[in-house]
Amino acid sequence: MDKKLDDYKQAYHDIEIPEELAAVTEQAIERGKLHRKRAKARTSWVKHAGVSAAAVFVLFTVSVNTMPAFASALENVPGLGKLVKILQFNKGSAGGGTPQDAVDVSFITVQKQGDQESIILNFTQDNEVQQNASSFHVSFTEYPNSAVKDFETLKQSPYIEDAYEIISLDDSLVRFHVTFKEAIAYEVKEYKEPAQVVITISPVEVSPEKQQPVYAVRTASVPYGETLGAMEESLLVADNMRVLKDKQGGYFVEAGYYRTEAEAQEKMKQLKHEFGVVEPLFVEKREYLEVPGGIVAR
Template identity: 90%
Template sequence: MDKKLDDYKQAYHDIEIPEELAAVTEQAIERGKLHRKHAKARTRWVKHAGVSVAAVFVLFTVSVNTMPAFASALENVPGLGKLVKILQFNKGSAGGGTPQDAVDVSFITVQKQGDQENIILNFTQDNEVQQNASSFHVSFTEYPNTMTFAVGGARRFSAVKDFETLKQSPYIEDAYEIISLDDSLVRFNVTFTEAIAYEVKEYKQPAQVVITISPKEVTPEEQQPVYSVRTASVPYGETLGVMEESLLVADNMRVLKDKQGGYFVEAGYYRTEAEAQEKMKQLKDEFGVVEPLFVEKREYLEVPGGIVAR
C-alpha cells in the first residue's frame, strides 16, 4: 500500500498545471472518454488508489478553484474531484470536513501556478484513499505569518516526511508538527517568509484540502512591532502539551517554534508593551496561571527567539 501511495504522490509532483484553460478542458474531455471506456479500471483505481484519477484532479485544481461555473459544468467528468466549499474565515479561523476516525494525513504536495502555490493535503482511511475530508480547522496569525492546521480523527501523520518538500517553497520558512495530548488529533504549523494572501478549499472524491497562497502588499503601519506574552522555550514533548493546557484560558493562544528549535506557548501579542504586561498580570491574578511568562518584542516577519526559564 505504501508504494501505491508513493506512486499517487509522485503523480502530483510530476504534473505541470497548464496555463491555458482551453488545454485543460481538452485534456479533461479526452481523459473522460478514456475512463468511460475503462469503467472497470476506474473502479479498480478507486479501490486501490491508482494514479490516473489523481493526475486528472491535480491537472484541474486551478480551474476548479478559480472558476466555480467551470467546476459545476465538469463535475461529472470521471476522475474530477468535487469542490465541497470555499472556507469562509472569521478572525483568521475556519473549518470543514465531517467527523471520522482512523484517518492518516498521508502526504502533502505543492503545485505552483504563476505567483501562486497550492499546498494540497491528502488523506487515507483504513488503507484506502479517503473520499471525504475528516473534520479540520485552519487558522492564520501574524508575527510571524503562520498557518495552523488541526485534523480530527487522525491516528497517523505520514505526511510529516513532506515538510522538507514544503520548505523548498520560496514562500515557506518552516513547517513542523505540534504536539497534541489527544491521540486522535494531528496538528502542524506552516510559517511563511512574507506577507501572503490565502484561500482554502475542501474537496471530496478524493478528500483533499487545497490552500492557495500568493504574496500580498502590506503597509509600514501594518508591520509595526508587537509584544508577545509567552512561555519559556522547551523541547518538543509532553511538557509543551501541559504548558498549552495551562494557557487554554488565553483567547489568542498558539504554539510556536523558535529560532533555536525549541517550542513555546504564546498567550497573545499586543501593540504596546503596557498592554502585554497587563495581559500577563491578568493571566496570573485572575486565571491563576502559574507557568512563568515573559514579554517578547517581535518584528513583523521575525521568527521568535528562544527564552530560557531562570
C-alpha cells in the same frame, strides 16, 4: 391547428417533471446569492481599505476571500475531486470536514501556478484514500505569518520559512505549523472524492505602517515533547493561544500578542492572577515577520 402538431404539443406538455426540479432551482439561486455576496464584499473592501488600524485584521481576511486574483484562479483549481466548499475565514480561522476515526494526513503536495502556490493535504483512513475530508481546522495568524498545518515538501516552497508538527496530547488530532517568509493572501478549499484540502497562497504587499512590532505573551522554550503539550493545556484559557517554534528549534506556547508593551503586561498579569496560570510567562517584542527567539526558564 394541424392534428399532428397538436399531438406534439400535448406530448411536450406531458414531459414528466421530476421531483428534484424545485431543489435544483433553489440550489441554483443559492449559488447565485453566494456569487452576489462575493461581488459585494469585493466592493466594500475597496471602499473601507485603510480606514483604521484596528480593523486591519478583519479587512485582511475579507480581502483574502475576495481577492480578484483568486476569482480568476478558481477555474483551474488544482483539487482532483468535487469542491465541497471554500472556507470563509472569520478572524483568520476556519474549519471544515466531518469528524472521522483513525485518520491521517497521508501526504502533502505543493503545486505552483505563476506566483501562486497551492498546498494540498490528502487524507487517508486505514491506508485507504478517504472520500470526505476529516474534520480540520486552519488558522492564519501574523507575527510571524503562519498557518497551523504541515512539512518537508512545504519547505521547498519559496514562500515558506519553516513547517513543523505540533505535539497533541489528544490522539485524534494532527497539527502542523507553517511559517511564511512574507505576507501572503490565502484561500482554503475543501474537496471530497477524494478528500483534499487545498490551501492556495500568493504574496501580497503590506504597507509599512502595518509592519509594526508587537509584544507577545509567551512561555519559555522547551524541547518538543509532552511538557509542551501540558504547557498548552494550561494556557487554553488564552483567546489567541498558539504553539510556535523559536529560532533555536525550541517550542513554546504563545498566549497572544499586542500592539503595546503595556497591553501585553496587563494580559500577562490577568493570566497569572485571574486564570491562575502557573507557567512562567514572558513578554517578547517581535518585529514583523521575525521568527521568535528562544527564552530559557530560570
